[in-house]
Amino acid sequence: MTAIPQPDQPPIQPSMEWANAVSTCPSLEGAVKEVVEQLKGRLSAPPDLGLVFISSSFTSEFARLLPLLQSLLPLPTLVGCSGGGIVGTDAEGQPQELEDIPGFSLTVARLPGVAVRSFHLSNDDLPDLDSPPAAWSELIGMAPQQNPQFILMADPLSSNVNDLLQGLDFAYPSGVKIGGLAGIDGFNRHSGLFCDRTLHTEGIVGVALAGPLVLDTIVAQGCRPIGPVYQVDQAERNILISLGTGDGDEARPPLELLQELFETLPEGDRKLAQSSLFIGVAQDSFKLSLDQGDFLIRTLLGVDPKLGAIAVGDRLRPGQRVQFHLRDAHTSALDLEKLLQRYQHQSPDATPVGALMFACVGRGEGLYNQANFDSSLFAQYLPGLPLGGFFCGGEIGPVGQTTFLHGFTSVFGICRQP
Structure with a gap:
């Protein structure tokens, strides 16, 4: 055979x-x-x-x-x-x-x-x-x-x-x-x-x-998000000038939005925000629902109280989505x-x-x-x-x-x- x-x-x-x-x-x-x-x-x-x-x-x-x-x-x-x-x-x-x-x-x-x-x-x-x-x-x-x-x-x-x-x-x-x-x-x-x-x-x-x-x-990256996701309206290099909420409201200075967010946080998070506050920049422009690992965490370098602008440890561009984050041992x-x-x-x-x-x-x-x-x-x-x-x-x-x-x-x- x-x-x-x-x-x-x-x-x-x-x-x-x-x-x-x-x-x-x-x-x-x-x-x-x-x-x-x-x-x-x-x-x-x-x-x-x-x-x-x-x-x-x-x-x-x-x-x-x-x-x-x-x-x-x-x-x-x-x-x-x-x-x-x-x-x-x-x-x-x-x-x-x-x-x-x-x-x-x-x-x-x-x-x-x-x-x-x-x-x-x-x-x-x-x-x-x-x-x-x-x-x-x-x-x-x-x-x-x-x-x-x-x-x-x-x-x-x-x-x-x-x-x-x-x-x-x-x-x-x-x-x-x-x-x-x-x-x-x-x-x-x-x-x-x-x-x-x-x-x-x-x-x-x-x-x-x-x-x-x-x-x-x-x-x-050891952080957790707080507050809503915003969209960058205006930015110059690493200076964040204004943020929008994406729901048709007028864009506002980020420091103003951050101060409002601070008032809504529980006491423990308020204390943490004074020393361990960061910003996350979404890396996927098309993903509708953003999860914890979708953000690149960057430091907040300083604020301009007059303009309400925030300096970030990275370059930003209009259209990017951002969210504030907190970091501590438990969160990490x-x-x-x-x-x-x-x-x-x-x-x-x-x-x-x-x-x-x-x-x-x-x-x-x-x-x-x-x-x-x-x-x-x-x-x-x-x-x-x-x-x-x-x-x-x-x-x-x-x-x-x-x-x-x-x-x-x-x-x-x-x-x-x-």
Whole structure:
């Protein structure tokens, strides 16, 4: 009997693997050896990528880190930075946020079929913002058709992160970009940026990942809305001059509307508004019903009592929708929990292998009066995931289809196979 030809089956893709280890040893040699020892046997084959985060308290020893680490665990691609605190997963699989003690965290990943490209960029390397997408893809070394995902770390004093994010969004509009601004040593004012076998003290380091890999994001800005949604009627650069309600009423100065809103708030919110009032800018012009994660949160920089205008920490344009927001520890916790619940509901069949956390130095124990809060809440909804990262001076993550530099935010990148 003649066998019936069977259609070609695609080859089974080897599984992606991800592991993290963390050490609190105050000796650099001891910390690196402890972490490498913990990672032994955690992957079925040598890793393709390493992500390293180290406390700024090790600043004087940054130059020794990469040679020491590569001698014990050779990594073909390695990027990372110093942090104001370190995030890792201990030997019992529990997340740890190390804020006031020395910390060293190393994530290693085996990424079958994924193209991995590390890079270091200075401001002089960045194309002009009116350059074509090809200028950016030549810089990164990946074509837009490859749809790479990006993990980025930058020196807060010498890098133009906003220009980089605009350029990457332009060249790779569907690629996810996450990361943060590196921690700075308070005495020397230096940050450490690591790329393969080289230590840098300025610019931006990162890695582009293209292939069978998905990087889901949770961007928890820690705010809740108050009052109605307004529409920007007049604005000049970052100065908000007048707002409309969208119901045909005449546009009015924002300070006047804010004062009326203040009178309607409960006592607790009134006190909170005196120190933790923000404004959210909707990122989707067409969405009718706006939810908490649809707003980009920006600071209020000042007011003009005569004109009733408000200065905002971003450019505004007429037609945008805005809403005032409040932030405190309770609100931050509820915001993150709501976003985790939404992710769990929207991705019930997702099987992530690992995650990264980039949290503002203004969060952590100083905000919650409790250690490991954000990471532990994350672990409740996504248990067993190796988690690494650091506390930043600014967090990189998307809101809508655009990538922004945030403050007071926790950005999670969740890695999984398609």
